[in-house]
Amino acid sequence: MKRNQVKEAEFSQSNNLEKAVPLIVEWYQNNKRDLPWRNGANAYHIWVSEIMLQQTRVEAVKSYYEAFLKAFPTIEELANAPEERLLKLWEGLGYYNRVRNMQKAAVQIVELYNGQMPQDYEQIKGLSGIGNYTAGAISSFAFGIPKPAVDGNVLRVISRFHASYEDIMKTSTRKHIEEEIEGIIPENAASDFNQGLIELGAIVCVPNGEPKCDICPIAKLCKANQKSVQMELPVKKKAKDRRIEKRTILIIKDEEKIAIQKRPEKGLLAGLYEFPNLEGHLTRKQLIEYAKSIGMMPVRIKKLENAKHIFSHVEWHMTGYEIIVDELEKTCRTNMIFADKKEVMGKYPIPTAFSAYTQYALSIMEN
DNA sequence: AAGTCGTGGTC
DNA sequence: TGACCAAGACT
Structure with a gap:
């Protein structure tokens, strides 16, 4: 495919997703779950929740989230905590490097940014344990910065939306989707749009069983729904044996x-x-x-x-x-x-x- | 790019 | 029961 044809294909896809943007924002505002980290837009609280939520279910996170913030109410207190106490509070959550990296980042924030989460995407992404997704989540949820936050939910929603058979485990697929979202993310509603896309994946365009297309605000625009191939998507290479x-x-x-x-x-x-x-x-x-x-x-x-x-x-x-x-x-x-x-x-x-x-x-x- | 890194829920 | 899956990042 020639360069101009690629661009045209991207444009027509984005154009379609662009129609879905206001629908997703409105749906989110009317249907979002009441979760502990959605009270206000405290960057530290959002950060803690996003790290805990990595590869981890909402229900599992709730009690850990409350206990963690009670133990470390500020970034500075997190920075100064003994590692053993950190790990005890993380005990049972898994992926224990998450909390060690979070403390490294807390130290960086104290030393470089006076103990406050920087309000800049690149500076946020430069912190330990914060990759593309989490940087986008903190930037947009806490500060309204229009950067994509592409997690597993978003990958699933978008690949179904386009009826795309690209393997969502590939770096290139995530990159394509991030670029597409970067192009259509609304400047004045970055937080609600990103969270709406995620929430849609979590409670409507679900990973297990039948997606609930009957209540989906963007079902009419969704290619997988039109072609009835929701259950085939997303494509994901199977894990190797243990x-x-x-x-x-x-x-x-x-x-x-x-x-x-x-x-x-x-x-x-x-x-x-x-x-x-x-x-x-x-x-x-x-x-x-x-x-x-x-x-x-x-x-x-x-x-x-x-x-x-x-x-x-x-x-x-x-x-x-x-x-x-x-x-x-x-x-x-x-x-x-x-x-x-x-x-x-x-x-x-x-x-x-x-x-x-x-x-x-x-x-x-x-x- | 592919392997490493936890745990609990779901079908 | 077992295989898949969850708001990923790092090497």
Whole structure:
């Protein structure tokens, strides 16, 4: 296709989407959900919500959002928080680098922008953990800056709107859609338009099951609706298979405390805490061998239930043992930490992956 | 460009 | 049950 024909095609598509703009804005103003982060337009609050919402459902975010802002009411307080406290507040939300990057950005904001979110798209995008989508969301939601905020909802809505079979996982597809939106985003309603597009994807042009075209404000303009191909779209290359890892989890306990340890600073669940664990499914014999090697004095060993945890790209198939030892802290030659029940619950961030064993550990500890 | 990085809901 | 999916960013 020649250059002028490409331009013409883009123009005719944009022209059609342009007709939808006022419909989306009006629909959003009349149909938006009442969500905690939609009270006012506080840039910090919007930022926190957008980071939490990345790859995460609204219902899961709500309670974390409230607790996080209560703990850190200002960007400066976030910048000064101990990492362990941050991670404890993020415990169970997943993608823990999000909160570490958010703190890095908070430090940048304190040092460069006097503790206030800059009101400039490029400066916002320059902050840690803020990519194209989140920069556009903060810029437009908080400040009305007319930049696109293209997330998974928008990709789905637009690819259906044009009945486009471009793979939405490709960088090039997202770029095309961002450019198209940049061309038609209304200067005086950037926030409502961007949020409307997202909200439309969230509650009308839904990802699971049949989209609700009967209540969609732009159904008449939608190519997928006209051609009845909504369920085929968007096109998304399927994820590759997960690898399986076998692990043996150890609940090592003396009369009052349980052993935990800090995970490495990089990689899966970086910087969080875990129960000591070993690769593979160990036999009782191997376990006793291991206990001896670190100077542990096992009094009793009990096999625990198996558990499985599924991550995006790996599965843990776990088995566990409870090991009762004598004088834990005096005999163990490791970097383990010995925590009481209160500390396991309220201080150390322990990911959900271990939940079966965390529950068991808590059940056998005294208050 | 493709792999990494969590968890819980849905069909 | 298992596969897919969710307001992505980083390397």
